[in-house]
Amino acid sequence: MDVQLLGGAGEIGRSAIYIDETLLLDFGMDSGNPPAFPIGDVDPEAVVVSHGHLDHVGSIPTLLSGDARPSIHWTPPTYDLTMVLARDTLKLHGGSYDCPFTEAELSRVAQVSETHGYEESFEVAGYEITFFDAGHVPGSAHVLVNDGETRLLYTGDFHIEGQRLLAGTTARPDADVVLCESTYSDVTRPPREEIEREFAESLRTTIWEGGTVVVPAFGIGRTQEVLCLCEEYDLECYVDGMGTHVTELFLRERNREFLRDPDLLRRAKGNARFVDGRDGQRERIAEQNTVIVTTSGMLHGGPAMTYVPAIRSHPTNKIAMTGYQVEGTPGRDLLETGSAEIDGRMMPVSAQVEQYDFSAHADREGLYSFLEAYEDERVLINHGDRCEDFAAELRADGYDASAPELGERIEC
């Protein structure tokens, strides 16, 4: 088996893995400025997708240009999320140079889509493929690829620890080669429960003091996780942005089985008030003594552009970040300097700013505990800012580990 990383080698964003120039695993985009796409020209017979985040699916419609019609294989939630993200990309960049695909290409995705559940093997382009629950976002999968000689396990993004929305991964299928993500290979987190409790207490305090809390959260996974916390901790909240639509999508009949507890999300949805942003609704909500869960998670767009300016001048108010803030984003600037460029204007913020790590990725300990099952196998490291360092640390612990370079062909 010939494995080539066309993106996601020593970086996060634009994940793409080409097997024997026949089978493509993921085809993402990096939404930075300017956006970045996987390298090279590809002409796969089939595409298998690990999960519905932009850095894994963002470029998929481009595979359907001209006469190319590779079949695309994923779980039902991953298909739904890909369509939401692709429509969002068209809305943001449609017609511009930055838009990687057209409306016509997007409309073909449904024609070539084939959905599969966990642990139901299927044949595609001469390979046997099996999905296993990766515990990252609903529908996320570890992908096992078997060509009859070599079994490659592509972990995709995964989490070991349980979240409200999902249980952590327990699957450790037999494999000869493991291609493992390493996003948080140098981070050790406190137990989730502890982070949850601190977060809920902080929100409660601000409400008690008469303030407003804005919770910037990614629309896919994080928003729903925070809504579940609000329900469990009895906090009233509003929800706005892409997360509203995604919450409904997760509760669709065919997607419910991919949730840990569909009933909890249903109750969380009932507890939250959905905002559509018409007629100055956002400005009015920002004056209330409440919690507002909204996109974007790093404050570079979305309804947060209305809420943050509205609440920023009063120190009783609070902005509670729910994830890692990439360098150069307004969210990161706000944490580090107390001011940020919001919607094109530099703004000092007197409201309290806090950060909570609700990541859906394994931390260092989690990566080690996963890889323990593959001590005697070959390990390839991707999807991280320090892949080579992590591979070296694994080698020091006796693993046969390496970090492939972008475009390098690895014979497995």
Ligand SMILES: [Zn+2]
């Ligand atoms: Zn992901």
